[in-house]
Amino acid sequence: MIKKDLVNEKKxxxxxxxxxxxxxxxxxxxxxxxxxxxxxxxxxFLARGMVFKDLAFLSSRNISSVxxxxxxxxxxxxxxxxxxxxxxxxxxxxQLMGFIGVLMASLIKAGNLPMWSIVLIGxxxxxxxxLLMGLIISRTKxxxxxxxxxxxxxxxxxxxxxxxxREISIGDKFEFIGKTSINITxxxxxxxxxxxxxxxxxxxxxxxxxTKFGRRLYFVGGNENSAxxxxxxxxxxxxxxxxxxxxFVSIASMxxxxxxxxxxxxxxxxxxxDVIASVVxxxxxxxxxxxxxxxxxxGVILLGCISNALNILGVNPYYQYVMKGGLIxxxxxxxxxxxxxxxxxxxxxxxxxx
Amino acid sequence: xxxxxxxxxxxxxxxxxxVKVFDNLCFDVRKGEVHCICGENGxxxxxxxxxxxxxxxxxxxxxRIDGRVVENNTPHLAMGLGxxxxxxxxxxxxxxxxxxxxxxxxxxxKGGLLRKSEMVQKTSEILAFLNSDxxxxxxxxxxxxxxxxxxxxxxxxxKESKVIILDEPTASFSQAEIKxxxxxxxxxxxxxxxxxxxxHHLEEVFEIADRxxxxxxxxxxxxxxxxxxxxxxxxxxxxxxDVCSFxxxxxxxxxxxxxxxxxxxxxxxxxxxxxxxxxxxxxxxGMVGAGxxxxxxxxxxxxxxxxxxxxxxxxxxxxxxxxxxxxNGMCFITEDRQSTGLSxxxxxxxxxxIAMYSKDNKRFVKPSDxxxxxxxYCKSMNVVSPTVHQKVSLLSGGNQQKVVLAKWxxxxxxxxxxxxxxxxxxxxxxxxxxKIMTQLLKEGKSIIMISSDMPxxxxxxxxxxxxxxxxxxxxxxxxxxxxxxxxxxxxxGGSDD
Numbered sequence: 001m002i003k004k005d006l007v008n009e010k011k012x013x014x015x016x017x018x019x020x021x022x023x024x025x026x027x028x029x030x031x032x033x034x035x036x037x038x039x040x041x042x043x044x045f046l047a048r049g050m051v052f053k054d055l056a057f058l059s060s061r062n063i064s065s066v067x068x069x070x071x072x073x074x075x076x077x078x079x080x081x082x083x084x085x086x087x088x089x090x091x092x093x094x095q096l097m098g099f100i101g102v103l104m105a106s107l108i109k110a111g112n113l114p115m116w117s118i119v120l121i122g123x124x125x126x127x128x129x130x131l132l133m134g135l136i137i138s139r140t141k142x143x144x145x146x147x148x149x150x151x152x153x154x155x156x157x158x159x160x161x162x163x164x165x166r167e168i169s170i171g172d173k174f175e176f177i178g179k180t181s182i183n184i185t186x187x188x189x190x191x192x193x194x195x196x197x198x199x200x201x202x203x204x205x206x207x208x209x210x211t212k213f214g215r216r217l218y219f220v221g222g223n224e225n226s227a228x229x230x231x232x233x234x235x236x237x238x239x240x241x242x243x244x245x246x247x248f249v250s251i252a253s254m255x256x257x258x259x260x261x262x263x264x265x266x267x268x269x270x271x272x273x274d275v276i277a278s279v280v281x282x283x284x285x286x287x288x289x290x291x292x293x294x295x296x297x298x299g300v301i302l303l304g305c306i307s308n309a310l311n312i313l314g315v316n317p318y319y320q321y322v323m324k325g326g327l328i329x330x331x332x333x334x335x336x337x338x339x340x341x342x343x344x345x346x347x348x349x350x351x352x353x354x
Numbered sequence: 355x356x357x358x359x360x361x362x363x364x365x366x367x368x369x370x371x372x373v374k375v376f377d378n379l380c381f382d383v384r385k386g387e388v389h390c391i392c393g394e395n396g397x398x399x400x401x402x403x404x405x406x407x408x409x410x411x412x413x414x415x416x417x418r419i420d421g422r423v424v425e426n427n428t429p430h431l432a433m434g435l436g437x438x439x440x441x442x443x444x445x446x447x448x449x450x451x452x453x454x455x456x457x458x459x460x461x462x463x464k465g466g467l468l469r470k471s472e473m474v475q476k477t478s479e480i481l482a483f484l485n486s487d488x489x490x491x492x493x494x495x496x497x498x499x500x501x502x503x504x505x506x507x508x509x510x511x512x513k514e515s516k517v518i519i520l521d522e523p524t525a526s527f528s529q530a531e532i533k534x535x536x537x538x539x540x541x542x543x544x545x546x547x548x549x550x551x552x553x554h555h556l557e558e559v560f561e562i563a564d565r566x567x568x569x570x571x572x573x574x575x576x577x578x579x580x581x582x583x584x585x586x587x588x589x590x591x592x593x594x595x596d597v598c599s600f601x602x603x604x605x606x607x608x609x610x611x612x613x614x615x616x617x618x619x620x621x622x623x624x625x626x627x628x629x630x631x632x633x634x635x636x637x638x639x640g641m642v643g644a645g646x647x648x649x650x651x652x653x654x655x656x657x658x659x660x661x662x663x664x665x666x667x668x669x670x671x672x673x674x675x676x677x678x679x680x681x682n683g684m685c686f687i688t689e690d691r692q693s694t695g696l697s698x699x700x701x702x703x704x705x706x707x708i709a710m711y712s713k714d715n716k717r718f719v720k721p722s723d724x725x726x727x728x729x730x731y732c733k734s735m736n737v738v739s740p741t742v743h744q745k746v747s748l749l750s751g752g753n754q755q756k757v758v759l760a761k762w763x764x765x766x767x768x769x770x771x772x773x774x775x776x777x778x779x780x781x782x783x784x785x786x787x788x789k790i791m792t793q794l795l796k797e798g799k800s801i802i803m804i805s806s807d808m809p810x811x812x813x814x815x816x817x818x819x820x821x822x823x824x825x826x827x828x829x830x831x832x833x834x835x836x837x838x839x840x841x842x843x844x845x846x847g848g849s850d851d
Contacts, residue, residue, distance in 0.1 A: 200759050212711045219708050222697030229656065229694055230761065231680040231712025289699050 030220035033300055034327075060106030060188035062308065067190070069306035070261070071197040072097075072252045077202050077282075077296040078276045084279055086241050087221040087288025088137065088144040090130075091272050093154035093249055098268030100126045100253040102159050105168040105263025115174070119254065126250035127243050129155070134242025138235045138319075152272070159265050168263040178258030193255045200251070204293050217241070221288025272322075277324055278303050280332045303327070358385045358546050360436070361406075361517050366415035368405060368572075368677065375401050376572045379415070383517060386546045388539060390559045393569040394592055394841075396806065399552050402569065403521055406550070407439035408432040409824035420516065438769075440506045440523065448495030453477040455494050456509050480508045484538050500531025507538055511547075516543065519550040522642075536562050536724045553639045554847055556585060568592055579757065593837040601812055603788065606795040608634045611668070613769050613800055615653060618662030622826045623788040626662075630769070635791070635801040637809075637815030639840050644806045645824035647689055650771050653802075654679045654686040666769070680712045685762035687755075689773040690802070698747040702739060703728040705746055705757050708800045710764040732758035735790060752783025759790060767785060776810060788814060808837045820844055 070144075076093050083090050085210025090177040097170055104122040107113055113121075133151050137144045177196070208214030220227045228234045257263050282299030306327075307320050361383040362845045367378040368411040375398050376732045383389050393399050400655065404410040405696040406417070407426040417424045427781045432547045446455050453474050456556075462469040464474075477490035486504050488497065494505060503523055510518045520539070524532045532555075538560055539549050553559055559566060561616070566583055567593040575591045609632030618626045623645045630636050638646045652659040655673040664671050664683055673679050679686070688694040696705050711719070728742040737751060746757050755775070791801060791814065805811045811818055812835050818841040822829040 109562070159749075209721065212717060212719055215704060215708065215719055216711065218700060218704060219697050222700050223693070225694045227708070229654070229676050229686060229688065230709040231675075231677040232708075245571055289697060347815060 012182070014309070026325030032302065034243075035225065035305050035309070036184060038306060038313070041309075041313060060185060062312075064187070064189045065098075065192070066207070066301075066304050066308050067194045070300050071111075071191070072255050072259075073203045073271065073274045073278060073304070074197045074297065074300040075200060075248050075252045077278045077300050078200055078293055079245035079290060080275050080279050081284055081293050081296045081310075082217065082241050083087070083245050083345065084284050084287060085217050085221045085291055086238060086287065087224070088238065088241070089148065089276070089286070090133070090242070090245055091148040092143065092151040092155060093245070093275055094268035095152045095159065095275075096126060096129055096234070096246075096249050096257065096268070097253040099129075099155040099162075100250055100256045101267050102162045102168060102263040102265065104174075104253065105170050105257050106162055108170045108173050108257075111173075122254065123247065123250040126253070127246035130242045130244075130246030130249065131239060134239040137242065138238035161269075163263070166263050167265070170257065170263065172261065174254075175260050176258065178255045178260075181345075184244045186280055193259070196251070196255070201293050201297055208292065218289050221253055221290070237311040273324065273328075274303065275329045280328055283335075285335070287331070359383070360420055360488060361676065362418040363420070364407070364416050366405060366412045366417070368401060368410065368412050376405075376412070379574055381570070381577075382566060383548045383550060383660040385516075385548055386543050386566075387390075387564040388543050388549045388551055388555065388562050389586045390551045390563040390566045391569060392556075392559060392566060392588060392592055394806070395410065397569045397592075398572040399569060400521065401572075402551065403519055403550070406432065406437060421836075425486060433513065436514060437519065438510035438513060438515040438517070439519040440503070440510060440521065442522045444499075444502050444510075445495045446502060446505060449493065451493055451697070452481075452497075452505055452508075453490035454487055454489075455505055456480070456512050458509075460513065467473075477508070478652075482513055484508060484511075485534070498531070500534060503527075503531075503535060506543070509565065511542065517548045517550065520550050520726060522554065523551075524553065524555065524687075527617050532558065552705070556588065560585070561713065568749035573783045589838055589841055594839060604792055606633045606792070608632065608816065612666065613802075614665040614668075615780060616663050616665070617650050618649060618659055619732050620660035620662070621645075621652055621657045623652060623659075626821070626824075626826050628819055628826065628829075630802055632798045632800055633795050634816045635675075635795060635803055635814055636837075637801065637811040637818040637848040638804040638821060639806075639811055640820050640837060640844050642806065644821040644844065645766065646821050647773055648824075649806060649821070650773055650802070652772060654684060656686075678713055680709060680765055680767070683765075683767045685709075685765060685770045687758055687762060687772045689756050689777065691751075691758050692756050695761075696746050696754060699741045699745060701745055702732060702737065702749075702757050702760075706731055706742075706760040706764055709761045713765050718749060727764050728760070731763055732756075735759060736786060743772060750783070752779045752786070755779055755787060756790075759787070768799050769801060771799045772805075774805060774807075775803065776807065784810075808840065811835075811840065812837065821842060822846060 036175060076097065077324050080090060100122050103125060104118055107118045108115075109122065129151070131146060137147050152226070176192065178191070178193050181191040182195075183189050192266060208217065216227065216237065219230070220232060224234055224338060253268075256267055273288055278299035279291070279296045280286065280299070281293030282291065282297070284295055303324065306323065310320055310323065311317070357454060363379060363381040363793060364381040365825055366376050374607070378564055379402070381402070385425065385756075391399050391402065401410060403414050405427075408429040417427060417439060419432075420632050424431065424435065433478050438618075447458060450458070453470075456477050457473050462472050471758065474490045481488055481504075484507065486501070486508075488504065494502060507520075527535065536558060539551065543549055543564075551562065560580065563580045565577055565688060566588065566694055569575045569589065576696075578587075587719060612632045613630040614627075616627045625647075628636065638649075650659070651657045652662060653664065655675045655678055658674075661772055664673055667739065671678070671682050673682065675686075676686070678746075693730055694696060697708075703724060707719075707724045710727065712818050725742065731737075732739065732742055737749075737753050737756045737760070739753060746754055748759065759851070769792075772791070776787055779787070788810075791803075794801060803811070805814075815835070818828075818830045818835055818840055819826055820830065820840060822844060828840075830839060830843070
């Protein structure tokens with residue numbers, strides 16, 4: 001009896017260590033430790049009265065502002081997760097968001113179209129842009145990396161053409177999506193964008209779990225040839241995933257201009273790095289077929305916390321770029337390393353006869 | 355003929371997990387001879403070459419090159435000792451010119467600068483020696499298949515090789531190209547270079563060989579001087595297995611015509627027509643590259659056919675893509691389960707459900723249903739795994755193959771195309787798969803089985819169709835099915851078109 005328990009315990013223990021060494025968990029664990037360290041550090045400095053009191057990391061005001069800040073990156077990360085699950089990547093999301101943002105801002109400023117039609121124009125433009133890119137990527141063997149890099153530059157051009165490099169102020173004409181909030185206490189507010197983000201995450205999670213689309217997403221990312229033979233129209237499938245990504249980009253850009261009350265030319269700059277970093281830290285594999293939206297959610301929140309904590313610590317903001325880049329490399333490295341250990345164990349099983 | 359031994363393998367054993375490829379193999383090559391190695395698909399020819407060239411390490415035994423014992427052989431070491439291997443696939447830099455390819459890695463330099471004119475000069479000399487009209491400046495990627503092979507031979511020649519290994523060099527060659535290559539081989543051997551030549555084409559073997567070694571199931575059967583050998587002995591030696599000990603299939607009643615393919619061409623296949631009846635297993639035999647897998651791709655809509663039509667249950671059907679094929683009840687168990695059958699990083703569960711999704715138009719899935727399907731087939735096929743959530747990459751070859759089968763059984767198809775159903779699978783799992791196939795036949799389903807495993811073909815098939823160079827060349831009924839008979843048609847038995 002005792003012996004049996006021991007065996008069970010051992011099994012359980014093995015399962016736990018295995019789970020922890022699993023790619024997604026190991027990189028998240030690592031980032032989590034980093035956040036805790038930073039928070040402790042921030043609170044430590046705070047206790048010595050070195051930083052402004054009301055910016056304290058764990059204050060309710062700070063938490064609600066972190067949540068609001070990450071919702072844009074988060075919504076982009078949902079779309080990116082879908083694209084990366086199927087084995088692609090989209091570097092153009094940041095600039096596309098900026099482009100859609102300034103397009104809508106300029107239409108709002110002109111003021112001769114009803115708001116619903118502007119929203120519709122914004123959404124459909126984003127989706128059409130992504131579909132166009134998806135068409136090229138799915139119909140040819142071109143790398144999504146390089147195609148989306150090209151589109152990134154194209155959108156940047158559009159942004160400057162629309163704005164002439166100046167910000168377009170829209171005042172309070174478009175506040176609903178980014179500025180309304182439920183006030184739980186005077187300091188703790190839940191913004192509509194946060195609610196929208198969580199809602200979209202839940203919907204996508206359910207869709208991935210309970211629809212054929214979701215199940216197939218993993219399979220296309222896992223092995224395209226096999227997916228094709230199993231009766232999946234891989235080309236059109238990829239096309240629609242990019243289109244869907246366009247939808248998420250358009251939502252993100254609406255929140256952006258609503259929150260800032262302007263459409264600025266540099267709004268989306270570098271956003272793709274934040275998004276890809278969050279998705280990768282959240283455990284989604286660059287090679288496709290592995291990951292989920294909850295991982296992306298955790299990645300987004302963790303990265304948001306880190307940059308917030310660095311702000312509180314008064315670290316030069318330029319260091320944040322170094323930090324973010326380092327984090328991507330490190331989390332991919334950890335994933336590679338834990339994958340390597342597993343592989344060396346199973347290589348014997350996999351080797352087949354030539 | 356000189357009799358000095360240049361290369362010697364003694365007592366070589368090699369096994370891969372679960373399979374013993376070689377047991378105590380001895381083999382030697384003399385200076386300046388052309389030594390052919392013959393054997394069926396999977397007899398171990400390629401492994402033998404890989405051991406010689408250093409790509410695989412033998413488990414035991416010694417290799418002696420030029421009298422020197424070679425330990426810890428690596429591709430680099432083997433090349434340094436003068437053993438050059440020319441593999442079946444081209445191994446060149448297609449965007450570079452001929453002379454650049456010849457000297458890649460061994461450039462003539464002076465003070466760090468390339469001595470281009472000397473290299474070009476040398477290249478021209480070698481090409482002239484090989485009777486080739488290729489220019490040193492031709493871009494390799496734009497040359498034909500035969501010319502590229504010539505470039506590879508020239509490259510081996512430049513490295514002052516003692517032994518050149520040619521693995522199936524003529525697989526995609528025209529008659530003229532074959533003739534030219536054989537001429538080159540003779541020329542090299544007259545220069546004192548030994549050639550190990552591997553080919554399925556017996557006519558080539560009889561034209562150039564000095565000696566022939568036959569390998570079967572990882573054993574050397576015999577080495578002959580070519581003058582002591584005739585075609586009949588050679589085929590017998592290649593085949594000669596105890597067929598009786600093999601799997602004994604139950605008889606199943608054969609019904610009416612289920613599947614009818616008419617006049618299929620394209621993708622390396624020309625004018626193939628055949629029928630399969632209910633409860634019938636039609637075997638496809640032929641050498642590698644005879645167009646069998648290519649035909650399967652056409653039937654299943656993976657590749658577009660130039661011509662060809664399919665009737666199922668007497669009705670015309672249009673199959674333009676795998677989706678159409680699946681909707682019409684077809685299933686395709688591909689040759690390579692790792693690259694086209696499974697998504698290795700995913701679980702048994704998701705792999706076994708994926709094809710079923712293409713059967714209906716429902717948008718939603720019920721995870722509990724998916725689980726039930728996966729568990730049902732895992733149980734009925736005896737997949738050895740703790741749970742259905744196990745990644746398929748962690749399963750053995752036999753269990754992986756069962757997951758592929760589960761994927762297709764879940765679609766409830768009625769026409770199954772098996773491409774090499776038991777490749778790389780141990781004998782126990784093989785039998786289980788044969789039983790599963792027999793069960794399918796009992797249920798009145800039709801099976802098209804492509805196989806290079808002769809005993810398997812003979813034991814399982816109701817009829818064997820033989821393909822050669824993209825054409826159907828024979829339809830062999832059960833009572834005339836012998837290995838000799840099938841092999842004779844597959845390799846053309848001396849006659850050529």
